[in-house]
Amino acid sequence: MRRPLDVPLLRRRLMDRRITAIRRRGKYLLLDTDPAGSLLIHLGMSGRMLLSDAHAPRLAHTHLALRLDSGPELRLVDPRRFGFAQWLDPGGEATDPSLSALGVEPLSNEAEDLLPPLLHARRSPIKSLLLDQRLVAGIGNIYAVESLWRAGIRPSRLGSRISLGRLERLVREVRAVLQEAVEQGGTTLRDFSAPEGNFGYFAVRLQAYGRAGEPCARCATELREGRIGGRSTPFCPICQR
DNA sequence: CCAGTATCCTGCAGGC
């Protein structure tokens, strides 16, 4: 379902509300307010949130700008418009179909116990499983590709055909990749940046994503480019099995 | 149930 970006409605709802908390669920961002309610945001492929001086010129494709009483403007910039911002009334988090269906947070304490058997029970390619937000919340193409390379697992291998031990290793690698990426400020390929405008430096650590045709960092075999779920899927034909 | 494809949209790189 394509989501609306109803600016007049957002203006009515957000006027005179105070932002009390900022949360994340999977790839969704939630700004909770008082009086109760939340602004739900997804950045899609090309979206960014920017905290800018209210007088600074707005970048092209600025679809939403929230003037904060504290001074700056919170802006949603999204050239491709796959992202969205939507108002949620109290309780909306539980009724929103995609939000309520989100799976395990990979960085949560229970992920290492819950995920391996869950992945083992499915007959889809493991990469598709990692990208399925209803199973695991928050993994995108880059981090799926990286985690599988690190774990030495072929992206096309069916979940049911991977031992629980190897799936446990995979989940550990997913967590490590995500943690490192967050520490490095994310992965800037083209237009990603943090709200203050700084870039993410995880891209320099990518060993597989965007490296098809280059030698594998582990075994020097040329990385191949596959396609799973319509997404580019580089992998090492020797050390990913 | 599952896999693959099309779709939404703009920008950019590469080929000719």
Place this chain on the structure above:
DNA sequence: TGCCTGCAGGATACTG
């Protein structure tokens, strides 16, 4: 230089 094609961090509807 300019035009065309394909591809890009995501999610979902549809088809077979």
